[in-house]
Amino acid sequence: MVFQKRSDYGSCGYPIPVMPQVPKSARGKRSVRKKVEESQMCAFDLLAAVAGDLLLEKENFSTLNNATETPCPASPKHTVKVESNMDKAVKPEPYDQGSCNKSAFVSEVLVQRPVSCQIKGQSNSPKATISEHASISMKNDGFSKDGFSKCSAVDGNNRDFRSSPGLVPWKCSSGKNFPGFAESSEAHKICTLEDPMELDVKPPLFVSSDSSVEAPLYSNRIACGVSSPKLCNAVVDRDDDENLFRCTHPSMMTYRASRLQRVGNRRIRKLLASRHWKAALTTSKVGELGNNDAESKLVRKMCYTRQRMQRSSFKRRKVFGGCSIPASKGGISKEGIFSLGKGAFKTEVSDSCTTPRGANGQSSSRIGQKALCESGDFHVKFSIKSFKVPELLIEIPETATVGSLKRTVMETVTAFLEGGLHVGVLLQGKKVRDDNKTLLQAGISHGDKIDNLGFTLEPNLRQAPETLTGPEHPHLLLPCDTVEPQPLSRIPAITAPTSLSRPSSVEPLLTSLGPESDHDSVHSPTSESVQDNPTATNSRALVPVPDMDVKALAVVPLCKSKRSELVQRRIRRPFTVSEVEALVQAVEKLGTGRWRDVKIRAFDHAKHRTYVDLKDKWKTLVHTAKISPHQRRGEPVPQELLDRVLSAHAYWSQQQAKLQMKTSPAEARLLL
DNA sequence: CTTAGGG
DNA sequence: CCCTAAG
Numbered sequence: 058m059v060f061q062k063r064s065d066y067g068s069c070g071y072p073i074p075v076m077p078q079v080p081k082s083a084r085g086k087r088s089v090r091k092k093v094e095e096s097q098m099c100a101f102d103l104l105a106a107v108a109g110d111l112l113l114e115k116e117n118f119s120t121l122n123n124a125t126e127t128p129c130p131a132s133p134k135h136t137v138k139v140e141s142n143m144d145k146a147v148k149p150e151p152y153d154q155g156s157c158n159k160s161a162f163v164s165e166v167l168v169q170r171p172v173s174c175q176i177k178g179q180s181n182s183p184k185a186t187i188s189e190h191a192s193i194s195m196k197n198d199g200f201s202k203d204g205f206s207k208c209s210a211v212d213g214n215n216r217d218f219r220s221s222p223g224l225v226p227w228k229c230s231s232g233k234n235f236p237g238f239a240e241s242s243e244a245h246k247i248c249t250l251e252d253p254m255e256l257d258v259k260p261p262l263f264v265s266s267d268s269s270v271e272a273p274l275y276s277n278r279i280a281c282g283v284s285s286p287k288l289c290n291a292v293v294d295r296d297d298d299e300n301l302f303r304c305t306h307p308s309m310m311t312y313r314a315s316r317l318q319r320v321g322n323r324r325i326r327k328l329l330a331s332r333h334w335k336a337a338l339t340t341s342k343v344g345e346l347g348n349n350d351a352e353s354k355l356v357r358k359m360c361y362t363r364q365r366m367q368r369s370s371f372k373r374r375k376v377f378g379g380c381s382i383p384a385s386k387g388g389i390s391k392e393g394i395f396s397l398g399k400g401a402f403k404t405e406v407s408d409s410c411t412t413p414r415g416a417n418g419q420s421s422s423r424i425g426q427k428a429l430c431e432s433g434d435f436h437v438k439f440s441i442k443s444f445k446v447p448e449l450l451i452e453i454p455e456t457a458t459v460g461s462l463k464r465t466v467m468e469t470v471t472a473f474l475e476g477g478l479h480v481g482v483l484l485q486g487k488k489v490r491d492d493n494k495t496l497l498q499a500g501i502s503h504g505d506k507i508d509n510l511g512f513t514l515e516p517n518l519r520q521a522p523e524t525l526t527g528p529e530h531p532h533l534l535l536p537c538d539t540v541e542p543q544p545l546s547r548i549p550a551i552t553a554p555t556s557l558s559r560p561s562s563v564e565p566l567l568t569s570l571g572p573e574s575d576h577d578s579v580h581s582p583t584s585e586s587v588q589d590n591p592t593a594t595n596s597r598a599l600v601p602v603p604d605m606d607v608k609a610l611a612v613v614p615l616c617k618s619k620r621s622e623l624v625q626r627r628i629r630r631p632f633t634v635s636e637v638e639a640l641v642q643a644v645e646k647l648g649t650g651r652w653r654d655v656k657i658r659a660f661d662h663a664k665h666r667t668y669v670d671l672k673d674k675w676k677t678l679v680h681t682a683k684i685s686p687h688q689r690r691g692e693p694v695p696q697e698l699l700d701r702v703l704s705a706h707a708y709w710s711q712q713q714a715k716l717q718m719k720t721s722p723a724e725a726r727l728l729l
Numbered sequence: 730c731t732t733a734g735g736g
Numbered sequence: 737c738c739c740t741a742a743g
Contacts, residue, residue, distance in 0.1 A: 627737065653731060668731075673737070676734085 437501050441512055480512050630665055632674050637694050640671055640678070641701050648709040649675060678702045 453465045482489040482499075489499050501510055632640070643659035652668035652675075660666040681689050682699035 629737070650732070652733095669733095670737075672732075672734095 437496050482510070482512060484510055627665075631691055634692065634694060634698070636660075636663070636666070637674070637678065637698055640674060641698055641705065644675060644709070645701065645705045648712060649706070650709070650713065675702075675706075679706045682706075 453462050484500055491499070639659040640655070643655040647654050647658065652672040655671050656666065656668040660671060679702055681694060682702045
C-alpha cells in the first residue's frame with residue numbers, strides 16, 4: 058500500500074510530521090512535582106513554614122510582648138485584655154517579601170462576658186450584644202502600614218477608612234473594604250486582617266453606646282469595632298500613635314491571641330506545577346491521608362475548574378467532615394495541583410476542645426475547655442482556639458513569583474472573607490438564633506458547660522456574589538453555602554445538602570461543594586455540641602441543629618450527596634470559529650493522536666482548553682462536517698473549515714491505518 | 730500523563 | 737464535557 062499525497066492539500070500534501078520528542082522534563086515539570094510529592098508537603102505547608110519563620114522574625118523584632126491589660130477608664134472592672142504574640146512594631150515588608158506570609162491564622166480567643174449579655178444587640182441596650190451579624194475582628198493593620206496594606210497596594214486602591222469613625226475598615230489585598238461594613242451603613246462586620254496568613258480571629262466585640270472598652274493594639278491593628286453604627290454609637294477612637302483603639306463597653310472581655318501552630322497532619326497529596334499551581338484546602342488529618350479514588354477524582358475535577366491564569370480560584374470543595382474523614386487527596390493534572398490539607402490554617406487540636414460544626418460549616422471555632430468556667434460568677438469565660446478558614450482553591454501560574462503566590466492566597470482568603478461573614482453561635486449543637494436572648498437565657502452561663510458552646514464563621518454570599526462569582530472572575534469561587542442569604546434563619550446547609558438553592562447566576566461556579574462544605578468545618582467527633590443533650594438550655598432560644606451523628610457526618614459527604622462526588626462540571630465554553638480554525642490548522646499539521654502537541658501548538662495559552670477538549674472538539678467537528686448543515690447547532694462553522702476538517706481527518710486516518718499496517722503486516726494483509 | 734473512545 | 741481504560 059502506498060500512501061499518496063493528496064492534491065487537495067497542495068503540492069506538498071500533508072507532510073508526515075516528525076514526532077517531536079518532547080522531553081519528559083518538559084511535561085508538567087514532573088521533577089518539581091515529584092519533589093514536592095516526596096516531601097509530602099503542601100503548598101500551605103510551605104507557606105506556613107515560611108510564615109512561621111517570618112513570624113518568628115517578626116516577634117524577635119518586636120520590642121516587647123504586647124500582652125497587656127488596659128483598664129477601662131470608664132469601668133476598671135471591664136477591661137479588654139489583649140494578649141498577643143504579635144509585636145508592636147511589625148516589620149514592614151513588601152508583600153512580595155513575605156510580609157503577608159504569616160503562620161498565625163487564627164488565634165485563641167478568650168472571651169469573658171457578663172452572663173447578662175444579650176445575644177442580640179439592641180441599640181439602646183447597654184449590654185453587650187451579639188448581633189446577628191456578629192463581628193469578627195481579625196488582626197489587621199488595615200491602615201497601610203504593614204504587609205497587608207502593601208498587599209492591597211498592589212491593586213492601587215488603598216483607601217483610608219480612618220475617616221470613618223466607628224467603622225473598622227476591612228482592607229484586603231483587592232483594595233476593597235469589607236462589603237457591607239465600611240461602605241455600608243449597615244456596617245455590621247468588623248474584620249480586620251493584618252495579613253493574609255495571619256487571621257487572628259477575635260471574638261466579636263460589640264460596642265454599645267455606653268460601653269467602654271479600651272483595647273491596646275499593635276501596629277494599627279484594630280481589635281474591636283462596632284457591630285453596627287446604626288445600633289450603637291460606640292466611640293471608636295483609634296490612636297495611630299499608640300495603636301490604641303478605644304471604645305466603650307460594659308462587658309469584660311479577655312482576648313488571648315495566640316499564634317496558631319501549624320498542624321503536622323497536612324500533607325501534600327500531589328503537586329503539579331506544569332502550568333499552574335493549584336492549592337486547595339482540604340481537611341486532612343494525620344493518618345487520614347485521603348487516598349481513595351473518589352478524592353483523587355475530585356481533585357482532578359477541580360483542575361478543570363481552573364480557567365484563568367493570574368487568578369485564584371476560590372471554591373468550596375467536597376468536604377469530609379469529622380476527624381475521621383480521610384483527607385482530601387490532591388490530584389494531578391497537566392496543570393498541576395496543590396492539594397492542601399484543610400488544616401493548614403488550623404491550630405492544634407485539643408482533645409478537650411469542642412468543635413461544634415458550624416451550621417454552615419464554613420468554619421467553626423474550637424473552644425478550649427480549660428478556659429471554661431474560670432470566670433467569675435457573672436461572666437462566661439471561654440476561649441476560642443481557632444476559627445477555621447474554609448477550604449480554598451488557588452490557582453497561580455508557575456511562573457508567578459512567590460510573592461504573587463502569597464498575594465493570591467491573600468486575595469483568595471480575602472475574597473472569601475470579603476463576601477461577608479457572620480458568626481453563628483452553637484450551643485450544644487444547636488444554633489442559637491435568638492440574638493436577643495441574654496447569654497444566660499440562652500443557656501450560656503458561667504456555671505454551665507461552656508464547652509458546648511461553639512462559634513461558626515458563616516459566609517454571606519449576599520455581600521459579594523457578583524464580585525466573587527461572576528463569569529469574569531472564575532478565580533473566585535465561593536462555597537455554595539455562602540449563597541445562603543439568611544444564614545440565621547435557615548437550616549444549616551449541612552442538614553440539607555441537596556436542598557440548597559443557589560442563584561442561577563452563580564450556579565456554574567458554585568456548584569462544587571456546597572453543603573458538603575459544611576463538613577469542612579472543624580468537627581470533632583467528641584464534640585459535645587453534637588452529643589450532648591440540650592438540657593439546661595433555653596429551648597426557645599435554641600434552634601435544633603439536625604442531629605449530626607459523628608459517624609454519619611463522616612460518611613455523609615461520601616455517599617449522601619452525589620454532588621459532592623461530582624464536584625463541579627466545567628462551564629461550557631463553545632469553541633469559537635477562530636479556535637476551530639486554530640484547531641484545524643494544528644491538526645492539519647500535527648495530525649490526530651497528538652492532542653497534547655496540538656494543545657501546545659495552538660492552545661497553549663488557552664488554559665481552559667485541555668488536550669482532551671481539543672480532541673473532543675475535533676471529534677465533534679468531524680461529526681459536524683459529516684452531517685447536513687441544518688442539523689448543526691451552535692455557532693456555525695464555516696464550511697471551508699469543515700471541509701478542511703474532513704480532509705485532514707481522512708488524511709490522518711489514512712496515515713494511522715498505514716502506520717498500523719506497518720506495525721502489523723499480517724493484519725494489513727488481511728485487510729488487503 | 731496522554732490517548733482514544735464511549736457516555 | 738466527563739469518565740475511563742490503556743499505555
